[in-house]
Amino acid sequence: MSLDYVKVSPGFEKYIAKEYRDFVEHGPFGKKVSVSQVGTFKEALEEHPMCAGCAMTLFIRLAIIAFPNPEDTITVGTAGCGRLAISQAMIPFVYGNYGDTNAVASGLKRGLMTRFPDKYKDVVVMAGDGGLADIGFSMMMHSWFRREKFTTIMLDNEVYGNTGGQESGMTTRGAVLKMAPLGKKFDKIDMPQLAKTAGCVYVATVVPNNPRRVESVIKKAVLIAREVGPTYIQAYTSCNIEYAIPTDKVMEDANNVEKDRYQFQEYITDEAKQYLADKWGYSEYKKKEIPGEVKA
Amino acid sequence: MYLKKEYLYEHDQPYKVMPGPEGYVIPAAASMGVTLPDAGGGLLYGELVTEDVAMEEIARRLLTDPNPTLHPGPLVIWAWNEHAIEKARAVIGIAAEIPDLMIIPMADYRPRYPKVDPEEMINPNHPNLTIWHNKEGICVFVGVHCHYANLTLKMIRAGTNCCTVALCAEQGHEDAMLTVRDCDAAKLWKLAGVIKRVREKMGIPAPTAAPTGGFGPVDHKKIVVHTPEEWARIVESARTGKNFAMAKAVGVPPELGRPEGAI
Numbered sequence: 001m002s003l004d005y006v007k008v009s010p011g012f013e014k015y016i017a018k019e020y021r022d023f024v025e026h027g028p029f030g031k032k033v034s035v036s037q038v039g040t041f042k043e044a045l046e047e048h049p050m051c052a053g054c055a056m057t058l059f060i061r062l063a064i065i066a067f068p069n070p071e072d073t074i075t076v077g078t079a080g081c082g083r084l085a086i087s088q089a090m091i092p093f094v095y096g097n098y099g100d101t102n103a104v105a106s107g108l109k110r111g112l113m114t115r116f117p118d119k120y121k122d123v124v125v126m127a128g129d130g131g132l133a134d135i136g137f138s139m140m141m142h143s144w145f146r147r148e149k150f151t152t153i154m155l156d157n158e159v160y161g162n163t164g165g166q167e168s169g170m171t172t173r174g175a176v177l178k179m180a181p182l183g184k185k186f187d188k189i190d191m192p193q194l195a196k197t198a199g200c201v202y203v204a205t206v207v208p209n210n211p212r213r214v215e216s217v218i219k220k221a222v223l224i225a226r227e228v229g230p231t232y233i234q235a236y237t238s239c240n241i242e243y244a245i246p247t248d249k250v251m252e253d254a255n256n257v258e259k260d261r262y263q264f265q266e267y268i269t270d271e272a273k274q275y276l277a278d279k280w281g282y283s284e285y286k287k288k289e290i291p292g293e294v295k296a
Numbered sequence: 297m298y299l300k301k302e303y304l305y306e307h308d309q310p311y312k313v314m315p316g317p318e319g320y321v322i323p324a325a326a327s328m329g330v331t332l333p334d335a336g337g338g339l340l341y342g343e344l345v346t347e348d349v350a351m352e353e354i355a356r357r358l359l360t361d362p363n364p365t366l367h368p369g370p371l372v373i374w375a376w377n378e379h380a381i382e383k384a385r386a387v388i389g390i391a392a393e394i395p396d397l398m399i400i401p402m403a404d405y406r407p408r409y410p411k412v413d414p415e416e417m418i419n420p421n422h423p424n425l426t427i428w429h430n431k432e433g434i435c436v437f438v439g440v441h442c443h444y445a446n447l448t449l450k451m452i453r454a455g456t457n458c459c460t461v462a463l464c465a466e467q468g469h470e471d472a473m474l475t476v477r478d479c480d481a482a483k484l485w486k487l488a489g490v491i492k493r494v495r496e497k498m499g500i501p502a503p504t505a506a507p508t509g510g511f512g513p514v515d516h517k518k519i520v521v522h523t524p525e526e527w528a529r530i531v532e533s534a535r536t537g538k539n540f541a542m543a544k545a546v547g548v549p550p551e552l553g554r555p556e557g558a559i
Contacts, residue, residue, distance in 0.1 A: 007375040009384035010540050011530045014521045015399045015509065016373060017416040049409035088406055 006030075006071070019046075023090055029071040035062055035211040044070055045089040050081060053247030055254055056155050056237035059208040060085050060126065063153065063235075066218035067091075073122040073222075074112075076105045078136065080128035081162045081239075082155045099135040101125050102143035102152060109150045120226050123150035129170035130160050133189050137169075144198035144230045151225045153218075153233045154191065161239035172261070177242060188261075195232040196267055202231040203267040207258040209251050217266065223280055224272045236262045303329035313342035313473050315459045322454045324446075325470035332467045338476040339468055347476045351487050354436075354461050354474050355494035358394050361433035361459060365398040366391055366507070367418050371465070372439030373401045379481070380439075381540065386484035387438055388534035392527075393491040395500065397507040398430060398518065402437070405444045415510035415519060420444040424455040430510040432456075437472070438463040438479065445469055463487070 006029050008016050019042075023029075026042040033041050045064050050057040060082060067073045074092045077083035078101045087093040096104040105125045112121035125132075132140050132154050140152060158175070160166040165178035169189040176183045195203045202224045204217040214235070221231035236257050238245055245253045258264070268276075268285075277285035303311055311328035330342040338350025358364045372383050391397055400418050408419045414429035420440075427435065435458055437445055442464075449460050449471035462472035463479040476483065495502070506527030509519030522530070533539045 009373055009375045009381055011384060011388045011534060012368065012373050012399070012401065015368075015507075016401050016403055017413065020403050047408070047410070084407075084409070088409065090404075090406070093406070 027090070028065070033065060035065050035215045038065065044091055045085060048085040048088055050085050051241055053240045053245075053250045054081070054237075055208050055240070055250050056082055056157060057085050059155065059214065059235050059237045060089075062208060062211050062214045063124075063126065063218050064089050064091065066215040066222075067122065067124070068219055068222055069120065069122060072120060073124060074108060076101050076108065076123065076125045076127075078127045078131040079162070080131050080155075080160075081157070082126055082128055082237075086126055096125075096127075098131060100139050101127050101131060101136050102140040102148070105150050105152075106143050106146065106148045109148060113149075122222050122226065124222060125150065125152045126155060127153075128161075128168075129154055129156045129158060130168045133169040133191055141194070141198055144195065144200055144232075147199055147229045149225050149227065149229060151218075151221045151231045151233065153221075153235060155237045156234055157237050157239040157242075158188070159239050159242045161242045165242040191234055192232070192265060192267070199230060200232045200267075201229040201269045201272045203233075203265070205234045205236075205262055205265045207236045207254045207262050207264075209254045209258070210264075213264065220268070220276065220282075224268075224275060227279070228269075228272045228275050297327045298329040300329035300331065311342055313339070313453070313471065315457050315473060316453045317455050317457060318453050320454065322450060324450065330470040332470060333475075333477055335478060337468075339470065339472065339474065341473050342470070347483075348490075350474055350476050351490040352494060354476070354487065355491040356498075357434050357459055357474070358436070358461075358491060359495055359498060359500055363398060363430060363432050363434075364394055364396065365400055365430060365432045365435045365510075366394075367400055367402050367435055367437050367440070369402045369437060369440030369445075370404055371441065373403055382481035383439060383484060385534040385537065385540055386481045386488065388531060389485055389488040390436075390491060391507050392503070392531040392534075393488055393495060394507075395503040396505075397503070398432075398510055399507045399521075400426060400430065400510050402440055402444075402448075405441075413513070415513055418448075420448045420451075423448045423451055426510070427452055427456045427458045432458045434459040434461065436461040436463060438484070439465075442466060442469075446471055 006024055022042045028041055045061050048057055070091050075086050076094045076096050077086050078096045079098050102125055105123050109123040156170050158171045159177055160168055167177055167180040167184045171184045173187045174183045192203050192205055202221050206214050206217055217233055221233050225231045238253055240250050273285040276282040313325045333339055333344050336347055338345055338347045340350055340353055368387055372387055375381055402418045405420050407421050412419045412425055414426040418426035449469055452458055452460050460472045462469040462475040464475055464477050465479050468475040468477035505524055506522035509521050512519050
């Protein structure tokens with residue numbers, strides 16, 4: 001495995017912009033970095049055009065730090081706020097049209113597995129609740145039915161934030177928004193349950209105010225998707241503009257929502273547990289030998 | 297979309313790909329009847345010519361237009377493989393022949409918001425900002441992937457008066473004012489030789505200073521990157537191939553996937 005693509009050609013080292021030099025010298029590629037080390041290495045995502053106080057940006061930043069091998073990861077996104085930040089990260093980004101992110105990711109992953117059979121190339125879909133649960137619902141479900149080996153991360157801000165505040169399938173019942181003045185008439189879609197039913201082998205719900213937990217679930221989801229099957233993470237990433245959350249209260253809101261409807265849930269199949277234990281050394285999933293058990 | 301003969305039926309002269317600004321939404325040169333050159337050819341303002349003719353004009357304009365600028369793209373600026381290094385050597389060979397040159401890389405294509413730093417980078421999504429900031433009279437793209445080169449060249453033609461040169465590793469670019477196709481390392485060295493010959497013929501002395509970066513954001517003076525001595529060493533290495541080796545590959549240990557203190 002070579003990381004030559006993050007080496008500057010001789011003679012041009014001082015002509016390339018400082019931030020690229022910093023990335024080559026202090027970036028996360030080829031190293032093991034953790035969210036607890038933020039500030040000690042050059043992150044793949046720094047500049048972005050998102051709103052002040054955006055929880056989604058914090059989550060995306062944490063997720064990108066958590067990728068096990070960012071140098072061999074491709075993200076897929078679609079229209080919405082999230083892709084404004086994801087596409088500016090120093091890892092390749094593919095822009096799927098609205099609705100087809102998981103179809104694009106399916107083809108991409110299959111192509112990468114054929115082209116690079118001897119190494120892991122991770123594909124991660126990161127899109128909003130509208131892009132996945134509404135417009136991209138069919139493609140997403142079918143990618144899970146087919147057991148495509150990539151990770152889907154929903155950036156759930158419970159609204160179409162980029163277009164002025166229309167309700168999405170993930171908006172909570174009764175929520176009043178700028179473009180939904182009568183309040184939403186039906187319940188939030190239970191996507192984690194649908195994911196389990198559709199065949200995801202790892203499903204988790206998180207909020208961004210616990211960085212280590214975000215890191216943990218992203219790493220597990222990406223690793224499991226390499227060989228076992230599709231994985232799904234649903235992250236509450238509030239839209240402080242459409243929900244009028246003061247910038248300094250965004251984390252407080254995440255905390256309240258976590259207590260209310262976004263408790264940490266983690267579903268993992270026995271096969272995925274076994275894989276994590278055997279392949280990646282997760283001791284918590286190692287089978288405990290029962291004293292006196294007779295092995296066949 | 298025209299064939300050339302159809303365009304001529306409606307117009308007196310073939311469509312010329314000239315420095316702009318041509319307007320807000322400009323036509324792709326291909327849609328106006330401009331075709332790509334065959335092997336050994338080039339384009340001179342939309343007209344098919346031999347690569348020697350195209351190289352002469354590239355050399356003449358690089359030596360006479362104000363603020364000539366080289367924009368090496370990802371296929372040159374990053375040491376992907378031996379061929380990228382060889383091309384980087386040849387691009388330095390070209391840079392060594394042009395006085396008062398600026399080198400401003402296009403290191404990648406990702407969008408840059410809220411702002412680009414035009415003195416040290418050019419971005420394909422808004423290349424006009426870098427052209428305007430550095431008052432570039434002529435710019436050369438080399439090692440830029442086709443799809444982003446097309447985007448960049450059209451935007452520059454639309455909004456600036458800069459002459460564009462595409463040194464293309466594939467079939468050339470219709471939207472560049474001057475282009476040469478199949479530019480591998482050998483052809484880039486050939487261009488360096490043509491520039492040297494034209495420079496000597498025009499009586500222009502060889503550059504003594506190193507190429508600079510763009511105009512600094514505060515003092516508006518060109519950013520000095522190398523001392524003449526440092527640059528002379530780089531050029532010598534590029535010409536001889538000594539000390540210009542492939543960077544050592546870095547392996548990624550498999551245990552990198554294991555999170556630290558997983559919950």
